Amino acid sequence: MPTISLPNKWRPRAYQRPLWNYLERGGKRAIEIAHRRWGKDDLILHRTAIAAHERPASYWHMLPEYAQARKAIWAAVNPHTGKRRIDEAFPHDLREGTNEQEMFIRFKSGATWQLVGSDRYDSLVGAGVAGVTFSEFALANPSAWGYIRPMLEENDGWATFITTPRGRNHAKALYDMAKKDMDNGGRWFAEISSVHQTGALSPEQIDESLAEYIALYGEDMGRAQFEQEYLCSFNAAILGAFYGREMQAVRAEGRITAELDAIEGQEVHRAWDIGVRDDTSIWFFQVVGSQLFILDCYTASGVGVDHYAGYIENLYAERGWKHGTDYVPHDARVKEWGTGRTRVETMQSLSLKPEVVPQASLLDGINAVRRTLPLCVFHERCEEVGIAALEMYQREWDDDKKMFKQNPLHNWSSHLSDAFRYLAMSWRKAWVKPEKPKVEQPKGYPNLARLAVPALAAAR
Numbered sequence: 001m002p003t004i005s006l007p008n009k010w011r012p013r014a015y016q017r018p019l020w021n022y023l024e025r026g027g028k029r030a031i032e033i034a035h036r037r038w039g040k041d042d043l044i045l046h047r048t049a050i051a052a053h054e055r056p057a058s059y060w061h062m063l064p065e066y067a068q069a070r071k072a073i074w075a076a077v078n079p080h081t082g083k084r085r086i087d088e089a090f091p092h093d094l095r096e097g098t099n100e101q102e103m104f105i106r107f108k109s110g111a112t113w114q115l116v117g118s119d120r121y122d123s124l125v126g127a128g129v130a131g132v133t134f135s136e137f138a139l140a141n142p143s144a145w146g147y148i149r150p151m152l153e154e155n156d157g158w159a160t161f162i163t164t165p166r167g168r169n170h171a172k173a174l175y176d177m178a179k180k181d182m183d184n185g186g187r188w189f190a191e192i193s194s195v196h197q198t199g200a201l202s203p204e205q206i207d208e209s210l211a212e213y214i215a216l217y218g219e220d221m222g223r224a225q226f227e228q229e230y231l232c233s234f235n236a237a238i239l240g241a242f243y244g245r246e247m248q249a250v251r252a253e254g255r256i257t258a259e260l261d262a263i264e265g266q267e268v269h270r271a272w273d274i275g276v277r278d279d280t281s282i283w284f285f286q287v288v289g290s291q292l293f294i295l296d297c298y299t300a301s302g303v304g305v306d307h308y309a310g311y312i313e314n315l316y317a318e319r320g321w322k323h324g325t326d327y328v329p330h331d332a333r334v335k336e337w338g339t340g341r342t343r344v345e346t347m348q349s350l351s352l353k354p355e356v357v358p359q360a361s362l363l364d365g366i367n368a369v370r371r372t373l374p375l376c377v378f379h380e381r382c383e384e385v386g387i388a389a390l391e392m393y394q395r396e397w398d399d400d401k402k403m404f405k406q407n408p409l410h411n412w413s414s415h416l417s418d419a420f421r422y423l424a425m426s427w428r429k430a431w432v433k434p435e436k437p438k439v440e441q442p443k444g445y446p447n448l449a450r451l452a453v454p455a456l457a458a459a460r
Helices: 014-024 040-054 066-074 085-089 118-123 143-155 170-183 203-217 219-230 244-252 305-319 343-349 362-375 380-392 413-424 448-459
Strands: 029-034 058-063 095-099 104-107 112-117 129-135 158-163 188-193 267-273 280-288 291-300 322-328 354-356 376-379 395-398 403-408
Touching: 014 029, 014 040, 014 188, 029 170, 040 058, 040 066, 040 085, 040 112, 040 129, 040 158, 058 066, 058 118, 066 085, 066 112, 112 118, 118 143, 129 143, 143 158, 158 170, 170 188, 170 380, 203 219, 244 362, 244 380, 267 413, 280 305, 280 413, 291 305, 291 362, 291 380, 291 413, 305 322, 305 343, 322 343, 322 413, 343 354, 362 376, 362 403, 362 413, 376 380, 380 413
Parallel strands: 029 158, 029 188, 058 112, 058 129, 129 158, 267 322, 291 376, 322 354
Antiparallel strands: 095 104, 104 112, 267 280, 280 291, 395 403
């Protein structure tokens, strides 16, 4: 067997050295916010090849969606060498077997490596997982990290997050946390690498990239997208976002806060999007005067209504909330195979209080959300998943026509956004008209209200 040095015929560039050296020294948590063509995936693939021979275990490389993984990584070819990227990082002489269909490699060392998707995170079973990479984390389902983290903690494994920005969403929140930890001498590595900092592209290449974005999206949006992709700006609007303007206002006006508490004794309602094979998502809210307090959100998949009922019961007991109404989509009236009961009936049997939201078109529901968001104040616990979903909810892009379609892109943000749509169409039912304060008449004085009636009549 020939001698193979790792990394195989690849060396990190100067600007890649800080991340590479951190991982080489055994670093466990890293986030790299880097521009396009920085070489993020290549660096991680070559580092994982080394890790797989230092410690035989399972390693995952996660894309936002499983369907993207084949094109972006598995079948991707290095234009400079004409070879597949995975073949460069993982030479065939190191492999015991390769499963093309499942995008899975078993090494002779006993380690395995596989491409996976954050849209299927809850199907992952990895008692021996020792390393996970979240590629394009800003587009991924943030719940995937919460699901995988306990596995890594148990196995003393590592996690890397590589991405370009997509607004001020969960990737920005994770970077801020990691940077603060790093500055305080913690275990995280955090770095932002813009094209001007790395010098990876020549001025001519930078100008060419900017011109391409402007040609594709127009002057203003093209420049914004260029700043996002190459200057690593978190402030660029997400292309095709349904609620981009409204969510920017939420942030600009400081309507995301840790100081938000439920009004004691007032009902906390729930708006649901009920999934069967997909996620079920719930928003928890109060209507307080002319405002909506958005107190929390929750999303999960692969479990029954009894799971959510138990979660709700524990949450309300812990926080002292008063149970309100469960606003559910109209298809909750459909009878399910096997039980012969509707979802409404199942929820009622679990002491929930379902009320069906009137059926409306998708466009009407989106417009309802746009009118509702200016009234909302969010607890910061919603930011990582719920607020990120509302900011990421966007139209599908038609690459042939170079324009956005009317229908939404179906991804991890869809279910939470649909649940918020039901919230927007139902919160007025939950609004309680405030009682007028009673004015006591001073003793010894006549009842002025009674005197006013005949006086009004006489005036007419």
